[in-house]
Amino acid sequence: MHVLVVDDDPLVAQSLKTIICTDPEFRVVNLGTTGDQAIELYRVHRPDILLLDIRMPGKTGIQAAAAILQDHPEARILFLTTFSDDQYIIQALTMGAAGYLLKQNYQSIVPALRSVYQGQRVFGDAVADRIPSLVLRRTATPQPGTGNEDRGGLSEREFEIMKQVAQGLSNREISQKVYLGEGTVRNYVSTILEKLQLRDRTQLAVYYYKHYSG
Known part of the structure; x- marks a missing residue:
């Protein structure tokens, strides 16, 4: 399973790659740090899953995801962020994102990626509890x-x-x-x-x- 990781902090992006690659089923095809890079790298690599930060300089993760889904409606985009902002959650749900996780739950990233690959939508406990x-x-x-x-x-x-x-x-x-x-x-x-x-x-x-x- 090929994963593209985009986070505005290069150290976080590299750490996410390390976590994901502990599972031999996954391969991180590239790392990005901006919304524009997310769009371009998705076009080049067509990953199985895009693991995407939300708050980034310039184009936000939400804006990048919207652009990607417009051209590639089949894209599986899993948001990973430190912010459980209600508006972000609403936007993620509305656009059809594959999931929304908080960065604090690093142990849930690999299981979440596997669930998304299987066609499920994934929301961390803190997010899922707020949906109703x-x-x-x-x-x-x-x-x-x-x-x-x-x-x-x-x-x-x-x-x-x-x-x-x-x-x-x-x-x-x-x-x-x-x-x-x-x-x-x-x-x-x-x-x-x-x-x-x-x-x-x-x-x-x-x-x-x-x-x-x-």
Whole structure:
């Protein structure tokens, strides 16, 4: 698996390379220090994964990622930053980034890269815990009368449960709101995940945020 690493601190970039290369499955194809270099090096190397810092002089990591995804929508971009800023998280989710990790969690980098390579989206615990609250602040209720096709193929009941999962409610809390048994709600959540081909509740919250919030 080929990884491109871009961080505005050359020492950090080299340290990341050292960490990644402890796993023989990975090869770091190059290092960069600016957003413009990220765009150019991605074009040259077409890595399996781009590990990208966010705050950089000139073009930010967010701006570089947007430019790369415009030309290469299949790109897997994993943000690695010291900043858990809500706006950065929102931008990363919206653009379809493969993940968002904090630099403090160095031990999670290699497992995260492997998960991203397998097609999963990865968010560090500190970030994942905040997604439901971000979604809750920005959710917009769909207009009454929208058809099933506007709900991603979900029934009205399934859509309502998805919305409440996105708001961070537990199965028990949802069951009290919709007057269903906790086990029934659990079955609904499993069905929704299967229909949307999602892995867990965090991915479901991200899906709702991307498709049904303003």
